[in-house]
Amino acid sequence: MNPTLLTWTQLLQLLLGAAAVITLLYLITPRRRRVRVPFSPLWAGILTARESSSLWRHLRRAFSWLLALVVAAFLVFAAGDLRPPRQQQGRSLVLLLDTSASMAATDLPGGRLQAAQALALGLVERLGPEDEALVLAVDGQVTPVASFTRDPAVLRGAIGGLQVTATRADWPRAFRFASTALRDRPRGEVLVITDGAFAPGVSLPTDPAFRLLPVLAPAGGDNASILAFNARRYPADRTAYELFVRVKSTFREPIRGNLQLRADGVLMENLPLSLAPGEELIRVFSDLPVVGGRLVARLVFPAGVDDQLPLDDEAYALLPEGHPLEVALVTEGNLFLEAALLLDESVRTTRLTPAEYARLPDPRFDVTLLDRTPPRPDVEGPTVFFAPPAAGSPWPVKGVLEQPEITSLRRDSPLLRWVTLNDINIRRAQRIATRPGDVVVAASREGPLLVAHEAAGMRSLLFTFDPRESDLPLRAAFPMLLLNAFDWFFRHDAELLSTYPTGETWRIEVPPEVTQVRWITPAGEERTLPSQGGWVALQGRTPGFHTLVLGEGPEAPRRLLAANFTDARESEIRPRDDLRTQAQQEAAQRGQEAADRAGDVAPASRRAPWVLLLLGAGLLLLLEWATYQRRITV
Amino acid sequence: MVAAKLFDDDFLQRLELLAVVARKVLGGVAKAERRARRIGQGIEFADHRDYHPGDDFRYIDWNIYGRLDRLLLRLFEEEEDLFIYLLPDLSTSMGAGRPPKWDYARQVAAALAYVGLSGLDRVSLVPFADRVLGRLPPTRGKGQIFKIFDFLEKLPTGGPTRLLDSLRTFVHQSKRRGLAVVISDFYDPAGVEDGLNYLRYHKFETFVIQVHDLAELEFPHQGELTLVDCETGRELPVTVTPGLVARYRQAHRRFSLGINEFCTSHAIPYYLAPVQTPFDELVLQVFRDGGFLR
Numbered sequence: 001m002n003p004t005l006l007t008w009t010q011l012l013q014l015l016l017g018a019a020a021v022i023t024l025l026y027l028i029t030p031r032r033r034r035v036r037v038p039f040s041p042l043w044a045g046i047l048t049a050r051e052s053s054s055l056w057r058h059l060r061r062a063f064s065w066l067l068a069l070v071v072a073a074f075l076v077f078a079a080g081d082l083r084p085p086r087q088q089q090g091r092s093l094v095l096l097l098d099t100s101a102s103m104a105a106t107d108l109p110g111g112r113l114q115a116a117q118a119l120a121l122g123l124v125e126r127l128g129p130e131d132e133a134l135v136l137a138v139d140g141q142v143t144p145v146a147s148f149t150r151d152p153a154v155l156r157g158a159i160g161g162l163q164v165t166a167t168r169a170d171w172p173r174a175f176r177f178a179s180t181a182l183r184d185r186p187r188g189e190v191l192v193i194t195d196g197a198f199a200p201g202v203s204l205p206t207d208p209a210f211r212l213l214p215v216l217a218p219a220g221g222d223n224a225s226i227l228a229f230n231a232r233r234y235p236a237d238r239t240a241y242e243l244f245v246r247v248k249s250t251f252r253e254p255i256r257g258n259l260q261l262r263a264d265g266v267l268m269e270n271l272p273l274s275l276a277p278g279e280e281l282i283r284v285f286s287d288l289p290v291v292g293g294r295l296v297a298r299l300v301f302p303a304g305v306d307d308q309l310p311l312d313d314e315a316y317a318l319l320p321e322g323h324p325l326e327v328a329l330v331t332e333g334n335l336f337l338e339a340a341l342l343l344d345e346s347v348r349t350t351r352l353t354p355a356e357y358a359r360l361p362d363p364r365f366d367v368t369l370l371d372r373t374p375p376r377p378d379v380e381g382p383t384v385f386f387a388p389p390a391a392g393s394p395w396p397v398k399g400v401l402e403q404p405e406i407t408s409l410r411r412d413s414p415l416l417r418w419v420t421l422n423d424i425n426i427r428r429a430q431r432i433a434t435r436p437g438d439v440v441v442a443a444s445r446e447g448p449l450l451v452a453h454e455a456a457g458m459r460s461l462l463f464t465f466d467p468r469e470s471d472l473p474l475r476a477a478f479p480m481l482l483l484n485a486f487d488w489f490f491r492h493d494a495e496l497l498s499t500y501p502t503g504e505t506w507r508i509e510v511p512p513e514v515t516q517v518r519w520i521t522p523a524g525e526e527r528t529l530p531s532q533g534g535w536v537a538l539q540g541r542t543p544g545f546h547t548l549v550l551g552e553g554p555e556a557p558r559r560l561l562a563a564n565f566t567d568a569r570e571s572e573i574r575p576r577d578d579l580r581t582q583a584q585q586e587a588a589q590r591g592q593e594a595a596d597r598a599g600d601v602a603p604a605s606r607r608a609p610w611v612l613l614l615l616g617a618g619l620l621l622l623l624e625w626a627t628y629q630r631r632i633t634v
Numbered sequence: 635m636v637a638a639k640l641f642d643d644d645f646l647q648r649l650e651l652l653a654v655v656a657r658k659v660l661g662g663v664a665k666a667e668r669r670a671r672r673i674g675q676g677i678e679f680a681d682h683r684d685y686h687p688g689d690d691f692r693y694i695d696w697n698i699y700g701r702l703d704r705l706l707l708r709l710f711e712e713e714e715d716l717f718i719y720l721l722p723d724l725s726t727s728m729g730a731g732r733p734p735k736w737d738y739a740r741q742v743a744a745a746l747a748y749v750g751l752s753g754l755d756r757v758s759l760v761p762f763a764d765r766v767l768g769r770l771p772p773t774r775g776k777g778q779i780f781k782i783f784d785f786l787e788k789l790p791t792g793g794p795t796r797l798l799d800s801l802r803t804f805v806h807q808s809k810r811r812g813l814a815v816v817i818s819d820f821y822d823p824a825g826v827e828d829g830l831n832y833l834r835y836h837k838f839e840t841f842v843i844q845v846h847d848l849a850e851l852e853f854p855h856q857g858e859l860t861l862v863d864c865e866t867g868r869e870l871p872v873t874v875t876p877g878l879v880a881r882y883r884q885a886h887r888r889f890s891l892g893i894n895e896f897c898t899s900h901a902i903p904y905y906l907a908p909v910q911t912p913f914d915e916l917v918l919q920v921f922r923d924g925g926f927l928r
Contacts, residue, residue: 032858032859032860032871033857033858033859033860034859034860034862034869035855035859035860035861035862036730036861036863036864037861037862037863038726038727038730038819038821038850038863038864038865039727039819039821039863039865040861040862040866040868041823041863042882042885042886042889043870043872043882044870045885046878046881046885047870047872
């Protein structure tokens with residue numbers, strides 16, 4: 001035994017001091033009350049020989065004194081945190097617990113996670129008094145839920161609080177984390193507790209410190225999952241959508257079920273499915289009466305079909321509510337433009353001459369197309385300029401470009417989605433000088449031809465040439481370009497990227513003036529995230545509808561995000577055969593080691609000696625109290 | 635102050651009533667209304683004894699001689715004035731109690747004295763502690779009761795109890811034998827047997843009244859105490875527990891029982907008199923039991 005908080009010298013001094021004080025207290029005879037009695041021989045007669053014996057009185061007083069000394073010694077040793085010398089240096093264990101989506105499988109009683117927790121708790125119970133353990137939850141991230149500690153209660157609490165997330169386990173990162181954590185620690189071991197549903201190519205490090213402790217179902221792996229679910233709007237009809245669903249079965253026999261589609265809770269489709277083993281099924285729904293809202297796809301199976309991973313049976317998508325777009329076309333007459341706008345049924349066009357437009361008292365349109373017309377200074381809003389006259393043009397016109405050829409394109413621009421402008425012939429274009437906020441989408445060597453401008457939250461698009469002086473209106477790209485422009489103006493792109501994969505980092509574009517975003521998960525948990533440069537990054541780990549509150553206060557605008565767990569590999573919940581074999585070997589080895597070390601660590605030995613010392617002191621005080629009450633030690 | 639309370643008018647009235655009641659109980663009519671228990675020259679046959687030379691042969695029972703051929707002397711109870719000696723204990727231990735035991739003892743002594751005086755007996759008071767503290771010579775007649783009151787009121791109190799020494803002194807100072815009523819708590823470390831036997835051996839007809847206070851048995855103190863004997867000053871360190879108090883009660887009971895057994899075995903009338911019992915009740919009890927006076 002060695003003291004850890006005090007030195008032996010300090011401990012001895014304390015002990016001697018306490019003994020001296022106790023002895024002094026015992027030497028000081030308390031003054032007894034004097035009571036006159038009429039006949040003392042009566043009292044003397046009832047005092048037994050033992051009680052009246054001086055030797056006995058001295059003995060019991062000495063006994064009481066010894067008890068007090070022992071109690072003081074116990075307390076002093078407890079204060080010094082007396083501990084036995086380390087017979088053997090403790091182990092440093094890192095428990096890697098798989099909390100990825102596959103651990104939600106129900107092919108084990110209580111689920112795979114519960115089995116893993118039970119295994120981990122069993123390990124904690126077998127830890128020696130000098131063993132330390134670190135618990136890491138491994139899913140899309142590696143999260144330490146308990147730092148290195150010897151306290152089994154802390155470890156039990158950390159393990160018991162683990163939850164499955166709809167993400168794929170990042171094992172390489174977890175292994176690196178564990179290796180780093182064990183650096184400079186003696187007798188390090190990494191115990192990997194998983195269902196063995198490793199991704200192909202992922203395997204345990206060759207370091208012998210790593211050991212696999214799998215929780216394997218005897219016959220698991222039957223699962224049907226929605227691997228993709230998305231919705232997109234028809235380019236030609238802004239009020240119509242089509243839905244895309246991909247379903248896969250890993251059952252070992254054919255199954256039947258239903259795919260249900262709901263919009264805002266209302267069942268829209270209940271499609272019978274028949275899936276062969278390993279079959280992947282793709283369905284596109286184009287004629288659904290959907291106008292917008294929250295879409296949920298769900299796989300439903302009859303009784304008898306045991307889908308062992310319910311987590312991937314639901315998928316989510318969002319649709320912005322469509323509404324007609326009010327477009328003003330200001331032109332002296334341009335049939336190409338009118339024809340292009342006619343292609344989009346969601347666009348309601350108002351044709352105005354420049355004079356009418358100039359006289360209009362309060363022009364309120366979603367988009368204004370100015371064909372060779374200068375803008376009104378009092379009107380703001382999304383605008384498409386077609387070769388605006390130099391006088392009144394927002395861009396300085398420096399001259400004319402003759403027969404410019406498009407030589408550069410910003411292919412990543414949303415304006416050019418599904419659009420090809422490579423071989424456009426243009427007779428003449430304006431030579432302009434760009435302004436701050438301009439992004440040149442298409443240009444010739446001599447100058448810009450298509451410029452996207454964004455400033456103070458307002459967006460506009462400039463064609464430096466008159467479409468009629470090019471063959472662009474004759475191409476399919478022209479109406480698409482206009483529709484893309486409308487989407488870009490109203491940020492329909494972001495809204496249409498309706499589903500985000502769980503476990504990955506989502507970059508969400510937000511208004512630049514928003515500095516912080518409140519993120520509300522489907523479970524109702526809230527977190528505040530900073531926004532930088534009009535973007536916010538977050539990692540969703542739960543499928544469902546997430547809400548972003550852009551700004552502060554109850555009136556702050558909200559944006560919905562649909563998150564899906566659509567990881568085909570993670571939905572493959574059947575463990576790899578090689579891991580199963582490896583696990584069996586590991587289990588056999590572990591069983592042998594456990595047998596070898598049986599009785600090596602008794603749970604009681606983990607109890608700190610100071611606790612026992614305090615208990616001992618308490619018991620002695622109890623004994624002293626009892627003997628005092630029975631007048632034995634007084 | 636205490637004496638004034640002890641013997642007030644009310645006390646006197648109770649004594650008078652007591653005397654009347656005692657007379658009914660006893661019913662004596664002689665000159666000296668009761669006979670001393672003395673064998674002498676009376677008229678009432680008492681017993682026989684062997685004839686010894688020198689005895690008055692007039693008292694030889696010739697009938698017995700005729701039948702048994704033995705000379706036996708007829709004995710008669712001698713009629714004479716009865717001497718009543720009242721011996722209240724006024725030692726320090728008798729000062730304990732509520733009321734103090736010595737007050738009670740004096741009241742009892744006064745009551746017995748009054749009854750005795752009423753019967754034209756000769757009453758003498760001999761208070762004692764470690765010695766005889768004083769002596770009221772034998773007096774006769776009810777009129778002497780105030781003298782007795784006065785004597786009792788002015789008695790000194792205190793000191794240890796030495797029963798044998800006190801009674802030995804009393805015996806040697808008293809030429810006439812008679813009733814000796816010892817009123818005491820008998821808290822004598824040397825015991826009571828020798829003292830009472832001394833009285834018996836000297837032909838005193840002895841009565842014992844043990845006075846005690848019930849409150850003494852309810853020892854109210856607990857814990858670490860030093861018990862100090864109020865007479866001897868002896869100190870006894872003791873830890874008083876409820877168990878010990880119970881044992882003390884038992885010991886006190888055994889102590890009283892021991893005196894009682896001794897008295898009974900030696901034909902000494904014995905009365906246990908708690909101070910909580912009214913003195914007249916005790917006196918009546920004494921008379922009812924008989925033996926005190928005949």
